[in-house]
Amino acid sequence: MARPAKAPGRSTAPRQATAPRPADALSGDSLAEAGDARIAWASAQMPVLDQIRARFAAARPLAGVRVGACLHITAETANLVRTLVFGGAEVALCAANPLSTQDDVAAALAERHGAAVYGRRGEDPAQLTAHVDTVIATSPQVVIDDGADLVAGVHERGSQLAEQLIGATEETTAGLLRVRAMEAQGVLRCPVMAVNESSAERSFNDYYGTGQSTVDGILRATNLLLAGRTFVVFGYGFTGRGIALRARGAGASVVVCEVDPLRALEARMAGYEVMPSLAAAAVGDVFVTVTGGRDVIGAEHFQRMKDGAVLANAGHFDVEISLPALHSLATGRQRVLPLVEQYTLSDGRRLNLLADGRVVNLAAGDGHPAAVMDISFAIQALCVERLVSAPAGFSPGVIGVPAEIDGAVARLKLDSLGIEIDELTDAQRDYLSAWEQPLR
Numbered sequence: 132m133a134r135p136a137k138a139p140g141r142s143t144a145p146r147q148a149t150a151p152r153p154a155d156a157l158s159g160d161s162l163a164e165a166g167d168a169r170i171a172w173a174s175a176q177m178p179v180l181d182q183i184r185a186r187f188a189a190a191r192p193l194a195g196v197r198v199g200a201c202l203h204i205t206a207e208t209a210n211l212v213r214t215l216v217f218g219g220a221e222v223a224l225c226a227a228n229p230l231s232t233q234d235d236v237a238a239a240l241a242e243r244h245g246a247a248v249y250g251r252r253g254e255d256p257a258q259l260t261a262h263v264d265t266v267i268a269t270s271p272q273v274v275i276d277d278g279a280d281l282v283a284g285v286h287e288r289g290s291q292l293a294e295q296l297i298g299a300t301e302e303t304t305a306g307l308l309r310v311r312a313m314e315a316q317g318v319l320r321c322p323v324m325a326v327n328e329s330s331a332e333r334s335f336n337d338y339y340g341t342g343q344s345t346v347d348g349i350l351r352a353t354n355l356l357l358a359g360r361t362f363v364v365f366g367y368g369f370t371g372r373g374i375a376l377r378a379r380g381a382g383a384s385v386v387v388c389e390v391d392p393l394r395a396l397e398a399r400m401a402g403y404e405v406m407p408s409l410a411a412a413a414v415g416d417v418f419v420t421v422t423g424g425r426d427v428i429g430a431e432h433f434q435r436m437k438d439g440a441v442l443a444n445a446g447h448f449d450v451e452i453s454l455p456a457l458h459s460l461a462t463g464r465q466r467v468l469p470l471v472e473q474y475t476l477s478d479g480r481r482l483n484l485l486a487d488g489r490v491v492n493l494a495a496g497d498g499h500p501a502a503v504m505d506i507s508f509a510i511q512a513l514c515v516e517r518l519v520s521a522p523a524g525f526s527p528g529v530i531g532v533p534a535e536i537d538g539a540v541a542r543l544k545l546d547s548l549g550i551e552i553d554e555l556t557d558a559q560r561d562y563l564s565a566w567e568q569p570l571r
């Protein structure tokens with residue numbers, strides 16, 4: 132069932148400097164064994180996916196279906212892939228980001244869990260693109276994307292491949308922007324379920340998952356004390372508000388920079404300082420971009436920043452902090468810690484860029500905790516099942532996750548936590564759906 136997997140250790144890619152991990156010293160069987168241990172640890176915190184996996188193993192709803200996935204190759208993703216494989220799918224997985232791949236997990240998935248895996252930590256963009264091409268060459272019938280590289284790639288390669296697509300799911304805001312651009316231009320030929328916009332994903336993944344793991348990534352990379360520092364968040368969207376919350380929890384004074392008046396007002400009402408980005412540049416100690424846009428921090432900001440400022444990005448692409456502007460202003464640069472590149476400006480100020488401006492919670496941390504990915508990936512698994520079981524049921528275009536999937540996942544999660552809730556009585560249900568007077 133599984134295609135030959137590319138073992139991470141065989142890549143010729145030069146490794147970038149990254150935080151040393153225990154798995155770096157391993158190879159072959161011991162690498163896969165270390166990966167398996169991580170997968171098992173994550174699995175213990177993913178009870179919803181566990182229940183879906185048991186059902187899939189019995190019912191095999193994905194028997195023979197070719198699934199192409201472009202996701203962060205982490206232990207949590209491995210548990211999604213295992214679920215799909217148990218359901219009968221043939222899965223080919225490539226990395227959505229070169230710095231998030233856990234090599235031991237990739238080895239375990241390829242060698243022990245029947246998936247074809249293409250990715251190695253620290254690969255360059257050309258290798259990343261080559262792996263996307265390899266997955267596209269497997270003619271996937273269902274795509275699971277995190278950034279729309281597979282969906283866009285399949286469509287770029289012509290109508291035959293696109294017509295084979297039953298549908299896709301998209302995990303992130305940046306990917307949905309691309310897919311909606313395809314839809315607006317009339318080129319999107321398959322349904323794409325906007326997993327990123329499901330209620331459960333917004334409430335848990337973006338807010339709690341990105342919030343905690345972004346602050347965790349910054350702390351792991353720098354070991355800074357946040358108490359007493361000024362922490363600037365660019366973008367108060369679904370993810371930015373989670374980051375602001377965790378930074379405040381760690382004792383920082385939080386400043387929010389926004390371009391949307393409603394969200395700026397929400398940030399103010401939540402108790403944060405709100406100011407234009409150039410004003411924030413002068414007062415901040417730590418800066419995090421999470422807007423989905425580009426060049427959010429640029430030359431004018433760098434020119435105002437304090438000596439020692441720390442710059443991190445939690446947005447999907449590494450374009451939110453303008454690296455060309457930083458390179459052109461810097462008179463020198465030096466890697467001072469595994470994930471910290473220090474740029475010296477002509478007046479001697481030093482600016483510290485984390486993880487090359489790439490998504491910091493994955494590049495410097497372990498990404499979203501398994502307990503929150505349990506919810507996201509349970510939604511993914513059920514969306515894949517729904518697409519396959521109703522191929523004629525969805526027209527091409529971006530579609531919402533069916534509400535019953537959101538509800539089913541929330542209920543399974545509550546069950547796993549041993550939490551019971553009340554049900555509406557018939558009289559209450561009738562009252563809520565009535566419109567005739569009198570309603571009192």
Ligand SMILES: NC(=O)c1ccc[n+]([C@@H]2O[C@H](COP(=O)([O-])OP(=O)(O)OC[C@H]3O[C@@H](n4cnc5c(N)ncnc54)[C@H](O)[C@@H]3O)[C@@H](O)[C@H]2O)c1
Pocket residue numbers: 303304305306337341365366367368369370371388389390391394421422423424427445446447448490491492493
């Ligand atoms: N690191 C992760 O694990 C992770 C998780 C989820 C989403 N993301 C990524 O984070 C980014 C944001 O996602 P989101 O779901 O919060 O999006 P969102 O649309 O809910 O929020 C983005 C916010 O940024 C604001 N913004 C846009 N340009 C700005 C600018 N120049 N200055 C200040 N504010 C600006 C917008 O007004 C909006 O309020 C995307 O790239 C998404 O893919 C990353």
